[in-house]
Amino acid sequence: MLYISYSVYGCVSDYVLVWEIKSRRKRRYAAMLSVLLWDVTGELCLLSCPCLQEETSSAKKTIHYLKLSAPWDVLVYYAEELCLRAPLQAQPHPDFNTSARVLQKLWVPNVMADFVPNRPVDYYTCAFRKSKMEKFLGSEDHQNYFSITQRHRIVYEILARTVYGKRKHAEVGAARLLNEGAFKAAFPLHEGPFELPDYEISPDQLNKRQILYHYWARWSKWYKYQPLDHIREYFGEKIALYFAWLGFYTAWLLPAAIVGTFVFVSGIMTMGSNTPAKEICESGGHYLMCPLCETCKPWNMSDICPMAQVGYLFDHPGTVFFSVFMSFWAVTFLEYWKQLSPESLDLISQNIQIYQTFQKTWPHSHSYSFRLLFTEMHRTQTQYEDAFTFKVFIFQFVNFYSSPFYVAFFKGRFVGYPGHYGTLFGMRNEDCGPGGCLIELAEQLFIIMIGKQLINNVQEFVIPKVKAWRQKKALASVKKAQGGLEPQRWEQDYELVACEGLFDEYLEIVLQFGFITIFVAAFPLAPLFALLNNWAEVRLDAHKFVCEYRRPVAERAQNIGVWFIILEALSHVSVIVNAFLIAFTSDFLPRLLYRYKFNSDLHGYVNFTLAYAPPSYNYSSHGMYKAFRDENGSYTLVYWELLAVRLGFIIAFEHVVFSVLRVIDWMVPDVPESLELKVKRERYLAKQALADNQEALLVSGSWRAAQVSAHSGVHTLHSRLYEA
Template sequence: MFSEIDWMALPKTISPAATVFLCVCVLKASLISLLSMLFSYWTDFVLVWEEPLSSQEEERKGLGLTHKKWRMAFLNKLRDSGLCLQKEVLEVKTKICFVLLSAPWNVLCYYAEEITLRVPLQVNLNHTNWSARVLSRLSLPNPMSQDVPNPPLDFHTCQFRNNKLQRFLGSDNKEKFFKTTQRHQVLYEILARTPYGSVTRGEVGIDRLLSEQVFTAGYPLHEGGFNMPTPPVPLKSWDLREILYFYWATWSSWRHYQPLDHIREYFGEKIALYFAWLGFYTGWLLPASLVGTVVFLFGFWLMATDVPAKELCDSGNSFPMCSLCHICSDWNYSSICLTYKAGILFDNGGTVFFSVFMSLWAVTFLEYWKRTCLFLSHRWDCSEFQDIEERPRPEFTAMAPMTMKSPVTGAEEPYFPEKQRLNRTMTGCMVIILMVVVVLVFLMAIILYRSILTVFIYKSGGFLTGWAGRVASISSSVLNLIVILLLSRVYMSLAHILTRWEMHRTQSKYEDMFILKVFIFQFINFYSTPIYIAFFKGRFIGYPGNYQTLFGFRNEECGPGGCLIELAQELLVIMVGKQLINNTQEEVKEEGGEEERREDKQEEEQGDSPWEADYQLLVYEGLFSEYLEMVIQFGFITIFVAACPLAPLFALINNWVEIRLDAQKFVTEYRRPVAERAQDIGIWFPILQFISHIAVLTNAFLIAFTSSFLPRLYYGYTRDETLTGYINFTLATSPGNITATAASHTPCRYRSFRNADGDYLPEYFHLLAIQMAFVIVFEHVVFSIGLLIDLVVPDVPEEVELKMKREHYMAKQALAENQVPVQGPVTIPSGPPQSVSSPPDLKVIPEETSTSGSC
């Protein structure tokens, strides 16, 4: 505030009254700044609502009085629960009311035992991983490590017991005994179970009040700002948010490990596990990217040495080919020399090795993530966490048609009949099937678009005539990406509506069903076109004189370079295009939000109090979109990796960017979320396992039926191992009445294993048997090796198992009644305690709006 006074502009002589007034203003500003620091220090949670500046305007709103009644009842119940409340009002375009909540020590202790928080028994000094130990023994530096200040200590912990308080580490320091995130969890637990009306009607908890717009926001405060402190202070004095920004969210941290313990300390285990999984997945992409790049470069060497390619390029007019459409002209096979060579980059023996490698990579990656997840969940005290008594969702309590006595608590609770839910779920399944049909309709429309555009370019006779197929293919890939993104938006809204309509009682069940619906649809939406190109395109075309048609158009054939090069093109357009669009949208959204907040701050001329600053931030909406994006990407780099060895490299580059973008969002853009405990990544892990199993099958069929690997192997084994004459072997001759040109009587050639009458040759059936045998052997070998890895690699690391036994022993000793003599009887409170002491200078919140504070 002192910087806002132009001291040089003041007159040299000031009257006594002006001097007193100036001193009062300065003292008032200093007092406001001091109180802001004081309240931000002890505030655990903030509730916000907005009111019109005019009372007449508020009365015109039908729900205003009801909301006011609920709000005051809720705040009074919170005060009765022992919480401290302090009200702050900011008058701008509307009157924004902030209630700052804090829990006294006795309330924290009671609810910490209720929600089974874990507290420290002893410091665990053995905190290095195996890679750090190996590098230390070899005296080698680790270029990815960094010294992050103020690393959180690792403790042996056990569940909190109020009557065993003296046996816990740090129990003499009441201000720091519970971590900030644990205080937030306690406050949220109180807010979630506090009623404001009829319990039988589900009028309970902050979630319902937020959904009813009684409060506009509820959030814990960030710990200070994220910019570098000025003037500079020692690193040990930095706030955790500042550390996370400079050692995690900045672009200069791209090559370093994420400070996972700091992330967990600030955001909680659920968010920390997401970033741990994302970092682990990105790290495992590094070897996959290296192998894929080597395989791709190996394709360049094959381009120069491949015998069939040389034979094709030197064939001249030896292979006149049948036209690709009913108005297209005939062409010579040698004209596609460059395209054929480009196809070798994606269709060679190296891709077969890479498919096997990536199938085993996916199985091994998931197995080792299981181990890492167990290690982290134990280190973060979540290995035994279970959300036993999950509360009903606010929407469920508001819309449930009846109540029923709970078999657990014996109280009347909102209830929805299971038979009705099953009927609604079945209806939802029919809607999903309908949306899948819509996707397939769009797929057929894009196929027709490709055929029509090819014919149109040929008819135009312009300079693009020779590139008609390629132009149609690339433009249809871009159009398909646009359709995919539009359908994703439509179905996301539809999935929300369907899942809400199904009336699932708990939030976890709601999220699981929503994730399952979206994944099923997105799986079809994103992968239908690649599946069509890989396994169906060019399979049902017939032969010259007897072509198959769709709506009057001849069925599509694979391009001159084969289907694999088209599949690689489709994958790159969808995968890379989606990643670029998503990252661009995130950047634009964040820049737009930042600009809007700057404008609001200038217009409102608001102070710098932490609760006001955090209210301007974006609302945290969960991790669903982040997980979904990565799971779809995981599918692209595993299911169709035989067609695009560079897919893991593009995924690696994207994920390096994604980690920093997500870190910046959480540290600088989002309100601080309530810390949530979690053991693992939830339903996403079974989905990843499903994708890895599907990937084994699709890669087996890709190699067997789409690539030229087995036909080349068959020809080399039965005819000529140098592959001389392979091009002629793969081409069939058209029936006698079909010629290359109208003026010529020379039959044209087409790719198939048929005789002059259009019947299949014995080689076709021999090759088909080999292809089926290859699929069976491939998937059995890969699944067997995966099962062997699963058996050899234990789910629980030996180190973690030993620590768990040690921790159980210490917890048993600490909580044993006969371990330490206790004076007098030990009692556990039967209800929430009432606070008996108040923070200084706080007033009681009255029933109406002229409030100041209470405890």
């Protein structure tokens, strides 16, 4: 094994490049790699101190580790180029979050609170300026002024912009070299091991990775608040926002799960009072039903007694109430998330990054979306990611939701009637089962919310471990050649799995959000199973990022991006779908019409929903089927009355729900007043620090400083995210 290390004396390595060469091809690649590395790392090496190089070798494989560290001048230049945030003034952390204050007022012990050591200091910040360096806190300490994640970001940008060949051939950046296999890996280093030492140690002496593991990633912390400040400091805003959103969404699932469970239990308790089910069970051979398929035989209505009783659990007045409740829940959840997220105000100045293809950060299963995107030529990375996300979600939406939509709205709608059945390509159209389409939809949702989510969690737990095992096995011969020496930090990190990003994590939860809102009228227990899944999901994702993934480059973000737009679209679609589901798939409106027009206790309702087969029907002229038709197969007056009721219900349902949602949108401000004051203070401090004429600024801004200083203790946006 050949090990090469380039680092700055007295500096911490900011980034590691890894490539492998088999010994028999060593001479062929030596010259090419020397030129390539000079091109890719030239800016760093030329401005760095002399390099440190060590070499060892073996017969089978050569692994090169190139440790990079940016000097002060490079850091300062790119900090201004990338508009990194510089600290102006420390601000206090809030003592409690919202739930803690509520529990304190109720005199309830807060078991969710947990003391996490070494909480990062929060600052008022502004865009970095080299000419105003003396205005920023800690600028005299060149060694520690820039955070570790900022140094990672700067080195990553240098590597991403470096031209190593011909620019017209897009031979730019280490990302392409990774895609082409020239480099095996490129990653920043973790800050030490995540395992706690065998000896007793003070919590304040734990490294950042150990703190995240001990106070966040362990399964025993499933009910504790997430340490979002520490996550943000170690992984950056983008990953911290994902976990903040996931935690916030999971917390909001709790009331939805409680109400859904109550609705389901109330259905069990009132099952005995279900008159139509009693009539079906006691009918015996009174209702002889027509065959459901060409090769089926006639059957008695009493045969589906168990299905009729179970079907009531998913089709009773409580499910209608729950669908309305979930429509309000979905939009209110998004409104409050929008208030808590930094979407409305630019607290994190984002420079627009020119688009660079980095295909390894996206799942290979979405290659069809890449082919579509290559023809669009998006200019910025944000535009590219949003377009990619939208296209993949459309594909996945059709893939996951097509079957439930078919069962809910199309299956059994075009069957026809005995003697005149509808056909497609010469085959009779599929009809719903004896228990109806709604119970089939509930069965599908049960399988998705339990079976599929359980399989996904098992995969998330097993697959990273299998990949890590394969990586360690591939490096076993190299470790053996070291003669039992303790592996270095970069060697340990190379044995980990490459970080796969957040795309699949967001996609999984957003699809789940669709299932618990769009089809919730058919399965009230969906929020409960989503809540249980997400409790496990938070720990699985935390464990992957802390223990099993190489450290990703910290990325800045203002919000969850295009996913919020998709969530808003799903919440509006759920209102429409639930209205149609209640109107056309459930028996709520037919029962309501029968109560109003014929019998309030629903006696005779089963016979009301059945029609006799036409006399010309081959099997039996006395056979019955579920429809509002006369003996000739024509629709009865009741059918048209019921159709009018259904359409009226849809219009009323949508107008009432959307009107209330607009009121909620108006009542809940997108930006809290405390946050507006905090932003004004930050902008004032930024102007004060960056202005050339300080005296004129202080005179013109004295009244504003007096106004905002009274509110200097209000919560910051980041502390509001901590409430999730």
